[in-house]
Amino acid sequence: MSTDRLDEVLDATYDCLTRYGVRRTTMDDIATTMGVSRSAVYQYVRNKDDAFRRLAARLHDRALERARRAAADEDAPYPERIQGILAAKLDLVLELNGASPHTAELIDQKARLFGGICAAFTGDLRRLLIGLFQDAGTAAGVEPAEAADICIALVIGLESVADGERLLEASTGALLAGLLGTPLLTGR
Template identity: 75%
Template sequence: MATDRLDEVLDAAYECLTRYGVRRTTMDDIASVMGVSRSAVYQYVRSKDDAFRRLAGRLHEQALGRARHAAAEEAPPATRVRGVLAAKLDLVSRLAGDSPHTAELLDEKARLFGDICHTFTADLRRLLITLFAEAESPAGVEPAEAADICLALVTGLESAPDGRQLLAPATEALLTGLLGAPAGAGGRT
């Protein structure tokens, strides 16, 4: 039951974030969206900063869950890699698209969320390293290098207006080089 209320607080914090941004949102704003008193909100979070930090954590953890699911699928390595990258791109696209303020949750330099963003990227990198190690890339690229190349690709796609549509052909081209065979072909890809 308490988890449900915490989710309500975080949902309200997200709604406030889309309207006002982190700095301009107050605990009163969050309480107002929930239809409760400010003291009721304090039962679930210590402060506005705590609410936004937990919100960032929840969103990144959900995306990481999608990435882990994609990595664990019974599918060719290229499909699994594409799924991991899609989880990151989807998170960024969602936050960048909901409001100019929501992208604040992605700021690796932000005092409140920087460590969450860094941990998320490091976790994705580890997933990708594992996938490339399993695929035994014949291209002579170390798994860690391949992971870094893929993360650089998706970071580039994050700023492209049609990044989501470019993900499939971009990963197809990249993974053809990294895995030594077309991603859509049978065999080890």
């Protein structure tokens, strides 16, 4: 299967998602957006649900790769690496929430099509955070898993406010100062 052609199918699927939403999009819509026949689209995806699942997986995989790069950046201090992981999650959500009222469906953990992808993504981020907190050490009385859960809860909260991206640095810095027992983080 040609990766480039599959990417075109997923790009067209995203375009249709922004216009119509998951329920109203048809395979004909995806094909028309691509400028090909419906049968040509079926060469790359089994059906509409498959196209949307693959699209959600692609977007989450890209954000996870960004989080992994942040976690692995040994030249950066731990607070910066942790903030990079949280920024990857927040940026994904803000990107999808801002593109169209329909795109937020791709990040709904309760959605039938995407719930597993979203839950796996959050689980992967949690494991990255736990690893960093184990390496960095946490303040007395806070286990690395608890610190990771607190950080994820912070980002989920920031996802629901209008200026969450602007608040990420200050809120992460304050939170990590307490969790790690370090000075406040400055600069993103």
